[in-house]
Amino acid sequence: MIRILTDSASDILPAEAEQLGVTVIPLNVTLEDGTVLRDGVDMTPTVYYGVMARCHKLPTTSQPSPELFQRFFLEAAATGDEVVGIFLSHELSGTCQCARLAADMANVDNVLFVDSENVCLGESLLVRLAVQLRDAGKTAGQIAATLEHAKEHLHLVAVIDDLKYLRKGGRLPAAVAVAGGMLGIKPLITIKEGKVVMAGKARGLPGAYVALFKKIEELGGISTCADALAGYTLAPREVQPIQTYLQENLGRNEALVRQIGCVIGTHAGPGAFGLAFLDEGFTF
Numbered sequence: 001m002i003r004i005l006t007d008s009a010s011d012i013l014p015a016e017a018e019q020l021g022v023t024v025i026p027l028n029v030t031l032e033d034g035t036v037l038r039d040g041v042d043m044t045p046t047v048y049y050g051v052m053a054r055c056h057k058l059p060t061t062s063q064p065s066p067e068l069f070q071r072f073f074l075e076a077a078a079t080g081d082e083v084v085g086i087f088l089s090h091e092l093s094g095t096c097q098c099a100r101l102a103a104d105m106a107n108v109d110n111v112l113f114v115d116s117e118n119v120c121l122g123e124s125l126l127v128r129l130a131v132q133l134r135d136a137g138k139t140a141g142q143i144a145a146t147l148e149h150a151k152e153h154l155h156l157v158a159v160i161d162d163l164k165y166l167r168k169g170g171r172l173p174a175a176v177a178v179a180g181g182m183l184g185i186k187p188l189i190t191i192k193e194g195k196v197v198m199a200g201k202a203r204g205l206p207g208a209y210v211a212l213f214k215k216i217e218e219l220g221g222i223s224t225c226a227d228a229l230a231g232y233t234l235a236p237r238e239v240q241p242i243q244t245y246l247q248e249n250l251g252r253n254e255a256l257v258r259q260i261g262c263v264i265g266t267h268a269g270p271g272a273f274g275l276a277f278l279d280e281g282f283t284f
Contacts, residue, residue: 001079001080001081002081002082002083002084002134002140003023003072003076003082003083004020004023004086004127004131005023005025005084005086005099006024006025006085006087007025007026007027007064007087007095007099008026008038008040008263009027009039009088009093009119009120009261009263010024010120010123010127011040011120011121011124011231011258011260012040012127013040013261014040014041021134022127022130023072025064025069025099026039026040026064027039027061027062027063027064027095027263028062028063028064028263029059029061029263030059030060030061030062031051031055032055032059037262039061039263040262043262045233045260045261045265046234046259048262049233049270052265052270053270059266061093061263061267063093063094063095063098064095064098066098066099066101068102069099069102070102070106073103073108073110073111074108081110082110082112082140083111083112084111084114084140084143084144084147085111085112085113085114086114086123086126086147087099087113087114087115088118088119089116089117089119089194090194091193091194092194092195092196096113096115099111100113112141112143112144114126114151115194117151117193118151118154118156118191118276120261120264120268121156121229121258121260121274121276122154122155122156122191124258124276125150125154125226125276126147126150126151126154128226129226130143130147146284149282150278150282153278153279153281153282154276154277154278155191155216155219155276155277155278155279156190156191156274156275156276157188157190157199157212157215157216157219157274157275158188158189158272159188159212159272159274160188160189160271161269161270161271162269162271165268165269185202185203186201186205186207187201188200188201188202188215190215190219200214200215209245212242212274212275213245213249216275220279220280220281221279221280222277222279222280223277223278223280223281223282223283225278225282226278226282227252227254227255227256228252228256228276229256229257229258229275229276229277230242230243230256230274230275230276231258231259231275232259232260232272232273233259233265233269233270233272233273234270235271236257238271238273239255239257239273239275242255243255255275
């Protein structure tokens, strides 16, 4: 059997993980009073964003312990199962390296690692593709190879309400955050070579949607081979213009919609929304 493993930065919550047949190892969020929350397990994102809004100090995030991965790898090895592990970008977290260390500690050779070089919605798209391939009877090696190919065509574009969260979390240089955080300006970010980078800025929310749609076109459009994935932190209504664009302008299916979880939301901040997609150059 092939087991699909990911981390909670993919924002796949427990109920959906069970439905997909994947295992999600949670990252951690530490509140200012020292309380440690397991991402996606101990608190819903909506409740968490309310807590975060009342914090005087931004919560911190951290990778899982190697022991969680080690236990999973040993259980899989004991039953003769192979593992395809899909993790958030090594440029944003040590989670992938932590999983590799755990495999070494467990002395197993049944694990194939895929560094998504992405995060959140983008990482989740790769997990969903892996599930589709597994269910189609592909081998672990074929799944990993297809994901490596898909990474070259994977894009995540998001509108951020306030860059201070990315700056405070160390995911965006202070100078870039200040330049993109002018009053009334909505910054646009993307993931490039595994890092968060500025992709543009627009005035007001209507301008942000126009900039988002233009960036999608610049990045190669949206593949018909896989549905896109839209996400939001607090307001699901913010993805509706994206759905309209996909259906009426591009003739595509509606995107799947998921709420952005606690770890990623800590850095993106409330008011963030975006879209992950594979471009038209992707085929499999």
